[in-house]
Structures are given as structure tokens and as C-alpha cells.
Amino acid sequence: MEEFDSEPTVTWIPGVNSQKKQMCFDWGPGEMLVCETSFNRKEKSEMVAGCPFIHIIRKDIDVYSKILRKLFNESHGIFVGLQRIEEELTGKSRKAQLVRVSKNYRSVIRACMEEMHQFAVADKDSARGRQFSSQVSILSAMELIWNLCEILFIEVAPAGPLLLYLLDWVRLHVCEVDNLSADVLGSENPSKHESFWNLPGNTQTLTELELRWQHWHEECERHLQDGTFASNPHLESLCKVLLGDDAALLEQKELLSNWYHFLVTRLLYSQPTVKPMDLHLYAQSSLDLFLGGESSPEPLDNILMAAFEFDIHQVIKECSLALSNWWFVAHLTDLLDHCKLLQSHNLYFGSNMREFLLLEYASGLFAHHSLWQLGVDYCDHCPELGRVSLELHIERIPLTTEQKALKVLRVCEQRQMTEQVRSICKILAMKAVRNNRLGSALSWSIRAKDAAFATLVSDRFLRDYCERGCFSDLDLIDNLGPAMMLSDRLTFLGKYREFHRLYGEKRFVDAASLLLSLMTSQIAPRSFWMTLLTDALPLLEQKQVIFSAEQTYELLRCLEDLTSGRPLCGEPDVQQLQDDDIETTKVEILRLALARNLARSIIKEGSLEGS
Amino acid sequence: MEEIYAKFVSQKISKTRWRPLPPGSLQTAETFATGSWDNEENYVSLWSIGDFGNLDSDGGFEGDHQLLCSIKHHGDVMDLQFLDQERIVAASSTGCVTIFLHHPNNQTLSVSQQWTAAHYHTGPGSPSCSNAPCTGVVCNNPEIVTVGEDGRINLFRADHKEAVRTIDNADSSTLHAVTFLRTPEILTVNSIGQLKIWDFRQQGNEPTQILSLTGDRVPLHCVDRHPNQQHVVATGGQDGMLSIWDVRQGTMPVSLLKAHEAEMWEVHFHPSNPDHLFTCSEDGSLWHWDASTDGPEKSSLFHQASLPSSPTIVISRAQGSPGRQIAREPGKRNSFRQYIVEHSKGDRAKWKRTGSNTLMTMQKSEESRMMKKN
Numbered sequence: 010m011e012e013f014d015s016e017p018t019v020t021w022i023p024g025v026n027s028q029k030k031q032m033c034f035d036w037g038p039g040e041m042l043v044c045e046t047s048f049n050r051k052e053k054s055e056m057v058a059g060c061p062f063i064h065i066i067r068k069d070i071d072v073y074s075k076i077l078r079k080l081f082n083e084s085h086g087i088f089v090g091l092q093r094i095e096e097e098l099t100g101k102s103r104k105a106q107l108v109r110v111s112k113n114y115r116s117v118i119r120a121c122m123e124e125m126h127q128f129a130v131a132d133k134d135s136a137r138g139r140q141f142s143s144q145v146s147i148l149s150a151m152e153l154i155w156n157l158c159e160i161l162f163i164e165v166a167p168a169g170p171l172l173l174y175l176l177d178w179v180r181l182h183v184c185e186v187d188n189l190s191a192d193v194l195g196s197e198n199p200s201k202h203e204s205f206w207n208l209p210g211n212t213q214t215l216t217e218l219e220l221r222w223q224h225w226h227e228e229c230e231r232h233l234q235d236g237t238f239a240s241n242p243h244l245e246s247l248c249k250v251l252l253g254d255d256a257a258l259l260e261q262k263e264l265l266s267n268w269y270h271f272l273v274t275r276l277l278y279s280q281p282t283v284k285p286m287d288l289h290l291y292a293q294s295s296l297d298l299f300l301g302g303e304s305s306p307e308p309l310d311n312i313l314m315a316a317f318e319f320d321i322h323q324v325i326k327e328c329s330l331a332l333s334n335w336w337f338v339a340h341l342t343d344l345l346d347h348c349k350l351l352q353s354h355n356l357y358f359g360s361n362m363r364e365f366l367l368l369e370y371a372s373g374l375f376a377h378h379s380l381w382q383l384g385v386d387y388c389d390h391c392p393e394l395g396r397v398s399l400e401l402h403i404e405r406i407p408l409t410t411e412q413k414a415l416k417v418l419r420v421c422e423q424r425q426m427t428e429q430v431r432s433i434c435k436i437l438a439m440k441a442v443r444n445n446r447l448g449s450a451l452s453w454s455i456r457a458k459d460a461a462f463a464t465l466v467s468d469r470f471l472r473d474y475c476e477r478g479c480f481s482d483l484d485l486i487d488n489l490g491p492a493m494m495l496s497d498r499l500t501f502l503g504k505y506r507e508f509h510r511l512y513g514e515k516r517f518v519d520a521a522s523l524l525l526s527l528m529t530s531q532i533a534p535r536s537f538w539m540t541l542l543t544d545a546l547p548l549l550e551q552k553q554v555i556f557s558a559e560q561t562y563e564l565l566r567c568l569e570d571l572t573s574g575r576p577l578c579g580e581p582d583v584q585q586l587q588d589d590d591i592e593t594t595k596v597e598i599l600r601l602a603l604a605r606n607l608a609r610s611i612i613k614e615g616s617l618e619g620s
Numbered sequence: 621m622e623e624i625y626a627k628f629v630s631q632k633i634s635k636t637r638w639r640p641l642p643p644g645s646l647q648t649a650e651t652f653a654t655g656s657w658d659n660e661e662n663y664v665s666l667w668s669i670g671d672f673g674n675l676d677s678d679g680g681f682e683g684d685h686q687l688l689c690s691i692k693h694h695g696d697v698m699d700l701q702f703l704d705q706e707r708i709v710a711a712s713s714t715g716c717v718t719i720f721l722h723h724p725n726n727q728t729l730s731v732s733q734q735w736t737a738a739h740y741h742t743g744p745g746s747p748s749c750s751n752a753p754c755t756g757v758v759c760n761n762p763e764i765v766t767v768g769e770d771g772r773i774n775l776f777r778a779d780h781k782e783a784v785r786t787i788d789n790a791d792s793s794t795l796h797a798v799t800f801l802r803t804p805e806i807l808t809v810n811s812i813g814q815l816k817i818w819d820f821r822q823q824g825n826e827p828t829q830i831l832s833l834t835g836d837r838v839p840l841h842c843v844d845r846h847p848n849q850q851h852v853v854a855t856g857g858q859d860g861m862l863s864i865w866d867v868r869q870g871t872m873p874v875s876l877l878k879a880h881e882a883e884m885w886e887v888h889f890h891p892s893n894p895d896h897l898f899t900c901s902e903d904g905s906l907w908h909w910d911a912s913t914d915g916p917e918k919s920s921l922f923h924q925a926s927l928p929s930s931p932t933i934v935i936s937r938a939q940g941s942p943g944r945q946i947a948r949e950p951g952k953r954n955s956f957r958q959y960i961v962e963h964s965k966g967d968r969a970k971w972k973r974t975g976s977n978t979l980m981t982m983q984k985s986e987e988s989r990m991m992k993k994n
Contacts, residue, residue: 076630082628378659378660379631379632410713411755413658413696444752446769446770446793446794448793448794451793484791485792485812488812488830490836490837
């Protein structure tokens with residue numbers, strides 16, 4: 010498959026004696042969990058103190074850097090803006106807009122670099138200062154690569170302006186080039202130099218440019234041949250430089266900080282109208298000449314070479330290997346994809362490259378406790394796998410407060426992810442029930458429209474009532490409102506509480522009919538019927554007759570239903586016998602009360618009014 | 621006309637509050653406090669916008685805000701209030717309430733007092749001790765009232781070690797916000813859509829009054845009291861609805877206004893001009909409500925029985941710049957008052973307005989933006 014370009018780095022886990030103990034691990038989305046096992050490497054005779062910790066290993070520490078955070082946030086804004094660029098724009102205006110986006114990204118990198126540089130300078134001598142410095146050089150390299158990609162792939166500079174862009178590119182990144190140009194400008198024919206380099210947009214065609222340059226080149230050569238500068242060796246070497254002589258240029262190696270500076274200088278003096286397609290030839294030879302066989306190319310050199318060869322996939326691959334964070338490749342690939350430069354070939358392990366990289370980056374963001382909100386937008390703009398990825402990630406965000414949970418739920422609801430809403434609300438409702446916050450639990454089940462959970466909460470209330478003899482949280486039950494309809498049990502709870510209220514207000518007739526309807530309409534759970542019948546007792550024992558004969562018959566029927574349904578079990582123990590006793594007594598009392606009420610109601614209904 | 625200053629601060633800001641000015645002062649507010657959330661290390665910070673005379677090193681212009689000092693805060697900052705000129709009270713997601721003291725001479729913040737287990741589900745005595753986030757705090761020097769997800773109300777006094785009064789299990793759901801009506805009365809809103817009034821003079825643990833909307837039990841997230849009329853409050857709900865209540869009159873709100881598309885997080889009356897109301901929401905917008913009219917008959921938002929169903933401020937999307945909305949006042953007036961509001965997906969605007977003309981919002985949880993309106 011793939012070979013590694015370098016040896017994998019070794020990370021030592023503090024506190025674990027890897028000579029003696031074995032470790033186990035598990036992968037997470039962006040990190041790894043490692044801990045010590047009980048297995049000894051050697052024989053059991055040595056008992057070594059174990060390490061009681063579980064370690065979290067993160068490869069990507071950049072995401073926790075405070076300064077880089079601004080990079081992530083600002084680039085997120087640019088990314089979202091890029092996705093919204095209208096598709097109708099074609100040709101020049103679209104290209105101009107894409108170049109503008111690219112420059113935005115680069116300016117964000119530069120701003121980050123400058124801020125980090127200030128920190129590095131302030132903290133010069135400490136390890137942190139050195140870390141900042143290395144970060145600055147990484148950012149600088151990223152900007153260098155991005156700039157080159159912008160020139161070659163996005164701006165798509167043709168021959169002519171291409172060299173000007175490359176000059177700017179080198180000038181931006183290498184300070185020393187100013188010295189060289191000062192040298193050149195101070196030479197014999199400055200005017201020819203200045204007039205030669207036209208600004209882009211000039212009407213001069215490429216052939217005209219080439220002709221003029223050819224003419225000038227020949228003049229220089231003539232001067233050299235004639236020995237005009239023979240008296241002064243410096244001027245002579247300067248003339249050779251102007252002619253693009255490789256040897257003369259290499260003699261000034263100290264002024265050229267790297268091979269691409271050398272390349273651009275060579276091109277300036279020998280091939281100013283170089284075509285983009287020919288760049289890689291000059292690039293390869295420049296690299297070889299500059300390094301001179303002394304050192305081997307570094308990763309940055311390989312990336313730049315791949316860019317000169319217009320091998321976008323190679324550039325992305327090399328960057329992915331070299332950098333520790335997906336930020337760079339994800340955003341660059343997305344931009345290049347918008348330039349329609351990436352053939353959408355499918356990778357064998359996922360969807361196209363752009364989506365793969367964006368989702369990898371988003372996973373890193375989700376693993377961060379704070380930047381998960383950015384990850385949501387990246388998933389939104391991956392049409393194939395983004396939604397699925399988001400569904401998996403969003404459920405795993407740790408919810409420490411209700412406010413955070415509400416934000417997560419709002420994200421889900423805006424995307425019609427009803428399953429996730431239900432699942433998150435259920436988790437929160439369970440937590441609330443465990444903490445005895447039944448009102449919160451009910452509020453979560455209402456939000457999720459989760460009838461089953463509402464039933465669970467109502468059962469808890471009813472159980473509490475049976476145990477304590479009174480309702481807890483009356484403020485909730487009294488004010489259920491239309492939420493009562495969510496589940497039968499909840500409706501029953503509300504109505505039962507209403508019964509108690511009516512009884513408290515001494516509206517006995519209403520209370521009685523409500524009680525009866527609770528049983529006959531079947532919304533009362535069977536287990537509760539005994540309690541309901543027992544509640545009917547005081548109504549039956551009132552001085553005035555409350556239950557009519559019809560209603561009393563209904564009650565009797567309910568009682569019969571209840572008692573006939575009870576199974577007989579063999580070998581009951583003492584407790585059960587006692588319970589049975591209580592039950593039987595209750596039933597007897599009820600029967601008596603019902604019979605008496607029946608008698609009184611029949612008489613009352615049979616008599617004339619007024620008696 | 622509109623100037624917005626934006627700055628990335630590398631932390632998600634949950635609350636911002638202007639420092640109160642000494643009474644009778646004619647200055648505009650210059651210092652504000654912020655609290656962060658959802659970071660591994662959260663901070664309470666003080667910022668200043670005073671002009672610094674010269675431009676600073678990166679050419680920052682006058683009005684740019686600078687960090688004065690900050691101090692680590694354990695847990696998310698759920699709410700923040702100034703107790704007085706130097707002291708800030710912070711409510712934490714760990715259930716802890718802290719008073720920070722600002723030392724202006726050396727520009728530092730220090731912890732002045734802390735109640736660590738102000739809010740909890742199961743107390744410190746039991747084996748499965750678990751804390752509950754403290755969701756809201758309101759101050760009336762020297763009294764501090766806090767409410768939390770445990771449904772508990774605490775009354776603290778600065779410099780008293782223990783709570784002066786605690787109402788356990790005041791609510792079976794989460795209490796989201798609290799405000800003073802008349803001392804010693806407070807009003808709380810909870811996650812089943814109820815407003816409850818509590819009187820600290822009474823001994824029991826029952827509210828003196830309960831108000832709620834009939835219909836769906838939509839959670840209420842924020843509440844603010846009218847500066848002059850102590851019986852009028854405004855609440856904001858999870859569905860973005862703004863309600864104005866008169867607690868003397870029955871249990872129904874005086875007006876209900878459909879406003880935002882997502883949770884309304886904060887609602888505030890302008891302290892000196894209470895016909896103006898400000899609301900901000902999870903949908904990323906900040907609305908300015910104006911109930912004052914030009915005509916001789918002043919119809920106030922609070923006494924009219926029927927009110928227009930749409931707000932007096934219309935938010936419209938500006939052309940060509942997705943993500944910006946311009947709030948305009950429609951109507952017979954010829955001049956529009958325009959306030960540009962940043963709006964992008966999933967933003968939450970947290971803000972606070974001053975006694976003067978400066979509004980400040982914290983947007984996208986990482987940036988702070990300031991708007992000056994003239």
C-alpha cells in the first residue's frame with residue numbers, strides 16, 4: 010500500500026513502566042485512550058506498582074492553541090461564504106471571486122502568524138517560545154504553499170504575467186531578494202529594466218514581450234563578449250547574472266536563501282516568458298543545482314515541486330502527510346474543488362476527496378469541547394456523507410448544562426434530525442428523573458413528543474402519591490395544559506389531580522362523576538383502581554347521596570372486575586397473608602359502603618321530590 | 621452612522637455586562653465584564669473601551685476594546701451581574717456562586733467570596749453527591765438571589781458565609797432566570813412556562829402567585845422587569861415569543877409577540893427609556909422594540925389590550941450580503957433608524973446595553989462586536 014516516508018514518532022506514556030507492563034488502547038474520533046493492563050511482561054514474580062491513570066493521547070494539539078483558534082474561526086467564516094458563491098457566475102467574475110477568497114484565507118494565515126510571532130519574540134528563551142517559533146515557521150510554509158497554489162491553479166497565470174506573480178511570491182517570502190534587486194537596479198541600464206517589466210493588463214502581447222527581451226538579451230551578451238566590463242570583475246559577474254548564467258547565479262548563493270528563489274531568479278534572466286507547463290523542468294533543475302547533491306529535499310521542497318508539476322493530488326497528499334492538522338488540506342482542497350480542478354474520482358474508502366478531508370477536519374473539531382459548533386457547518390456542506398456524519402457526532406457531544414443541550418437540540422431541529430432530538434431528550438429526561446426533577450423530565454419528553462417517557466414520569470408521580478399519600482410538585486400537575494394529551498397516563502394524572510381539587514372544593518357531585526369516568530374510560534391503570542375505589546369511600550359515606558344508583562352499579566362492576574381478576578397463588582408467606590387480609594378487609598368495607606349507597610340512592614331516586 | 625467593532629477573543633463568551641456607573645454620573649460606560657463558557661479553562665474578564673490617547677501598536681482605532689484583566693473561573697459562566705462598582709457575581713455550571721473583586725490600582729481580579737455548593741441535586745452529605753448548574757443570578761446590593769437547575773432558590777448576602785434563606789425544591793423543573801419585583805419579592809421563570817412570585821417575608825416554601833400561558837408549556841428563558849413599573853415584566857421563551865405580563869392582573873400576559881425563530885436568551889428594558897425593549901436570540905439576531913409613538917396619545921406597550929402582531933421593528937435581509945440584516949422601523953416617519961445586526965447560522969447573540977447609546981453584542985460566541993448608534 011503506502012510506505013512511510015519517515016519513522017513513526019514514539020510517545021512515552023508517563024507513569025507506565027513499559028518494560029514490565031503491557032498497555033491496552035482504544036481509538037476515539039480524534040484521540041486515543043491508553044491504560045496499563047494487569048498483564049506482566051515477565052514472570053509473575055515481580056510485583057510492580059501500577060499506574061492508575063487512563064491517558065488520552067492526542068495527535069492534533071494545534072486545535073487547542075489559543076491563537077490558532079482564531080485561524081479556525083475566521084477561516085470557518087470564509088469557508089461558509091465560499092459555499093454560498095452563486096453558481097451562475099462563470100468565467101472572469103467567478104475566477105476573480107475565487108482569487109479573492111484565496112487571498113482572504115492567506116491573510117488570515119498571515120495575521121495568525123504575526124500574532125504568534127509576537128508571542129514567540131516575547132517568550133524567546135523558554136520552551137514555549139521555541140514552540141511558538143516552530144509554529145510560525147509551519148504557518149509560513151503553509152502560506153507559501155497556498156500562495157503558489159493560488160498562482161498556478163486558481164489565478165491560472167499564463168506565460169508572461171506568470172513570472173511577475175512568481176516574483177511577488179518570492180519577494181513576499183524572502184526578504185533578501187530586495188538586496189539583489191537593488192543591485193540590479195543600480196546597474197548600467199535601469200531604465201531598460203523598469204520599462205521592460207510591464208504591469209499586467211498591458212496590451213502588449215507575449216510575442217512582443219519575447220522579442221523585446223530577446224533584443225535586450227543579445228545586447229547584454231554583446232557587451233560581455235566585447236569585454237566592456239572586463240576592467241571590473243564585479244560588473245562582469247553582474248552582466249553574467251543578467252544573462253541568466255547559472256554558474257554566476259550560484260556564486261551568489263548566500264543571497265539566495267533557497268532553491269525556489271534561485272528558480273525565479275533564473276527564470277527572470279533567462280526565460281521571462283516561461284510557460285506554466287514548462288515550469289517543472291526548470292524547477293527540477295533548480296532544485297538539483299541548488300542542493301548540489303549535498304542535502305536531500307525536505308517535505309516542503311517536495312510539495313512545491315509537486316505544485317510546479319501541476320500534480321494537485323500529489324500536493325494534497327504530501328501536505329496531509331507533513332502537517333499534523335487537517336485544516337490546511339481541507340480548506341485548500343475545498344477551494345480547488347470550487348475551481349473545478351479536482352476530478353471527482355471516488356476514493357476507495359469513502360466519497361470524493363473534498364468530502365473526505367472536510368469530514369476529517371470536522372471530526373477534529375467535534376473532538377474539541379468548544380469548536381463543535383464550527384464542525385456542524387462543515388458537515389452541512391458535504392452533500393453525501395455530511396448528514397450521517399453529523400448525526401453520529403452530535404449525539405456524542407457531552408452535555409453538561411441544559412443550555413448547551415438546548416443549543417445542540419436547536420442544531421438538530423433545524424436539520425430535521427428527529428431521531429437525534431428524541432435520543433438526546435431521552436438522555437436528559439432520564440438524568441432529570443434520576444435527580445428527582447420530574448418537572449424537567451416532563452418538559453424534555455414534551456419537547457421530544459415522547460409519549461412513552463411521559464408515561465414513565467406519570468408513573469413516578471403516581472407511585473410517589475401512593476407512597477406518601479399526597480402529590481409532590483403540584484405546581485406541575487395542576488398546570489399541565491394541553492401537554493396532558495401526550496400520553497394516557499399523563500392525562501390520567503392530570504384528571505386525578507383534578508378530582509382531588511374538586512373534592513377539596515367540596516364539589517362532590519362533579520368529583521364523583523369524574524372519578525367514575527376515570528375508571529370506566531379505561532385510562533386509569535388497573536393497579537390504581539383499588540386506590541380510586543378507596544377514594545370513593547368518603548364520597549359514599551357522606552350524609553347526602555352523591556353517587557346515583559346507576560353510578561353505584563358501575564362502581565360495583567368495577568369492583569367485581571378487580572376482585573375476580575386476582576389469581577390464587579399457593580403457599581403464601583406471612584407478609585402476603587397480611588396483605589391479603591388488608592385487601593379482603595378493604596373489599597368488604599367497599600362492598601358494604603356500595604350496598605348502603607345503592608340502597609339510599611334507590612330510595613332517593615324512587616321518592617318524590619322534596620322528601 | 622453605524623460603527624461595529626469586531627474582535628476575535630479565542631473564547632466563547634456567554635454573558636457580557638456593562639459596569640454600572642456611579643449614580644448621577646454623566647459619563648458613558650467604559651468598562652464591561654465578560655464570562656466565557658464551553659472551554660477547558662473559562663475566564664471572567666474585564667475590558668475597557670476608553671480612548672487611549674494614541675493609537676496602539678496595530679493601529680487600533682478609538683473605540684476598540686482592550687482586555688484589562690481576567691481570572692480563571694471553574695465551570696461555564698452561566699450568568700454574570702455587577703453587585704456594585706468593584707464586585708462581580710458569577711454563576712457557574714458547577715453550582716458555585718462567586719464574587720470577584722476588581723482592584724483598579726493594579727488591574728487584577730480576585731475571588732472575594734464563594735459559595736461552592738449553592739446548587740446541587742444530591743447534597744454534599746450523601747455518597748452520590750452531584751452538583752447542579754446555577755442558571756441565573758440577580759443582585760440588589762448587598763443581596764444576591766440565585767436559581768438553578770435543581771429548582772432551588774438561594775438568597776445570599778455579601779459577607780455572610782451561609783445562605784440567608786434557601787427555598788428547596790421551589791420548582792420541579794429548571795429555573796432559568798430570576799428578577800426582583802419589589803424587594804423582598806422576586807419572580808422566577810422555569811422550563812414549563814411558569815412565572816412564580818416569591819415573597820421572602822413569608823415563611824413557607826410556596827410561591828405567592830403562579831402565572832402561565834394556557835396552551836403549550838413552552839419553557840421561558842429570560843425575564844426583565846420594567847424599570848419604573850414594578851408590576852410589569854417581559855419574558856422570552858424557547859419558541860422566540862416575547863410576552864409582557866402585568867402581575868397584578870390575572871394570570872394571562874398583557875401581550876404576546878411572535879419574534880424570533882429560536883430561543884430568546886435575553887430580554888432587557890432600556891433603563892431610562894423603558895418604551896424601548898431589546899431581545900436577542902439563538903437565531904443570531906438582536907431586535908430593538910420601540911413602543912413609543914410620535915402622536916400626542918402615547919400608546920404604551922403595556923396598557924393596550926390589542927397590539928400589532930408584528931413588532932414595530934422589521935428585520936429585513938440586506939441585499940447581496942447574506943448574513944447581514946438591517947433593522948428598520950416602518951411607519952409614517954420619513955427617516956428610518958437603522959441598526960445593522962450581524963446574523964449567521966447558529967449564532968447566539970448575548971449582549972447588554974448601556975445607559976447611553978452604545979449597544980454591545982457578543983456574537984458567534986467568539987467575537988465581540990460593538991455597535992454605536994447615534
